[in-house]
Amino acid sequence: MLTPRPPTNTRASLKYVPLLLKTSPTPSSSLADPIKLLNKLAETRNLKVGKVLHAQLITSSHASEIGDVFRSNSLINFYAKCDEIPVARHLFDQMSDRNIVSWSALMTGYLHNGLALEVLGLLKELVSGENLRPNEYIFAIALSSCSVSGRVEEGKQCHGYVLKSGLVFHQYVKNALIHMYSRCMDVEGAMWVLNTLPGYDIFSYNSVVNGLIDLGYLREALEVLGCMVTIRNAWDNVTFVTLFGLCARLKDLKLGMQVHGQMLKSDVESDVFVSSAIVDMYGKCGNIANARTFFCGFPNRNVVSWTALMAAYFQNGYFEEALHLFMEMEVHDVMPNEYSFAVLLNSSAGLSALRLGDLLHARIEKSGFKDHTIVGNALVIMYSKSGNIIGANKVFLGMIFRDSVTWNAMISGYSHHGLGKEALNVFQDMLAAGVSPNYVTFIAVLSACAHLGLVQEGLYYLNQLMKQVGVEPGLEHYTCIVGLLSRAGLLDEAENFMRSTPVKWDVIAWRTLVNACHVHRNYGLGKRIAEFVIQMDPHDVGTYTLLSNMYAKERRWDGVVKIRKLMRERNIKKEPGVSWLEIRNTAHVFVSEDKKHPEYSQIHEKVQELLAKIKPLGYVPDIASVLHDVEDEQKEAYLSYHSEKLAIAYGLMKTPSEASIRVIKNIRMCDDCHSAAKLISKVTNRVIIVRDANRFHHFQDGGCSCADYW
């Protein structure tokens, strides 16, 4: 990994450098001046002019000056800073008489070019030599090399050496040492150095705190920060960036605001890093208004701060606003980067806006960010969430680098689309590719097993494979097992599993079981569990719905009335069913029983026409599920007003006969619409894809990819 460098200002230095070259006044000062100049050029990384100067030095030098150590060191430093490592190395090798600076200049070059192991090799060479003793510069570099390469052993050897030699009392060395222990996951070592050796600065503290955060010890990090209040006036930008990051991870808005207040009182200036961290903190803590206000008041924005705000909108569910910010950003001439595109794609996915996602994809192809893994990952997720699983797979196959997120996205994409077999195939490929599955992977794998009814395989993954690869099963995995067992009809086993597994089960897990009872028509067990769930959470709307459906299926109207009364008393309202679909660039929104669409009468006519066509194929309106207190014919009418029926009908009216129709629905699809959609796909010979609150349904030729279980 490269260490960031200060920004270069090539243009400015080009202006005055030739002048300086000409005005090198007398031969006597020609030794000192080129060195100053070379340092300046190294600082600004002006390779072009430096090369010219180097050539001049060679042609104009006296023989005695060629071997001059100072000049060679400056040249090594210059080429190392310009990332011309082979040249620096060549100069180093050519020197007959090196001093310690020659070594440190070259080692710095290696370190900043990601060649930390070369640094450690040079160190070995240096200490085994006779005439030179490594100094504090050498160890600051060497320890930093141990940090980036994770070489704790070498780091500890350096520690021993600097202790014996007394070099450890140099602040740079001490800080490098603390940083080494922090980065190598040895926070105790870092704390020990911090606390036992005299002299600390804010740098040491920042390193330890960041080390703790990297290890996930957030509370401990906060404790160390607490110790730092005594030196609060020493806090710098890094401290605040770290602290805001911590508040964001803890989702502690109160603390975040306190820290923000502290920062305003201190004389630390808010640079782009701090301001991005503040925007991010407010976003992650759910206070989008503060994120926006702060962003607007901060003049020096860059891509990062824009992206942080976009992400803040995205994380809080304001997908349109995130996408709108993209346009604002373009107006301000800020170029998006790979992170911006990832957030935009995720926002697009949040809206299931396939067409917009396609447009973004085209932009990304042109932008040059398409081979960034985070962009590829976001594309896979976008296509999958927008209902185009084939598109998702196409991106997946075209990716050059795949990380665990990539694999997880593809596996869970297939799984959500009910394509369990494909999901498990990708999982096998993942293992074959040597990528370790993680917590998220197994959620997707287990739910794929559930779709396929692979009980034995699922239990094998939970009990054997997860242990083998060292992933501790959590609530989500156990919930998948509940789904797996109950989906296979093993309802009692599922309940026993829940009673015997020592996990803190949540409402989602219990509702999974209720849902399974509903599908498998085991209303006795289903009602018992459902009653239990609504005791646990009196506001779980989904369970009330399932419970009253089960009473209705049993024609137990007293039960239905009881549930409805309960819901009224507890002021629980069913979320109205909303479905929408994209036709060209417009989203058409349909609300159940809502007649506001301008083409409502034609749409209604189309629904009637479709229902008439599918009745001969066996469609029977599920009037038992209608909870309105009305006559049967009217119940049938209510069913025909369901939002997904309206949306499907509209799609059929407005798109060419070969196009597939993609509908998105906010809540679970109802049984009646599900069986109607299956038959509609048959009579119209269309592919209809419906994304409901839980998953995707691919209706084709009279069947659904969920195999009637959802």
Place this chain on the structure above:
DNA sequence: AGCCAGCATG
């Protein structure tokens, strides 16, 4: 003449 930290995506 040379040396040690930090932010945004999933």
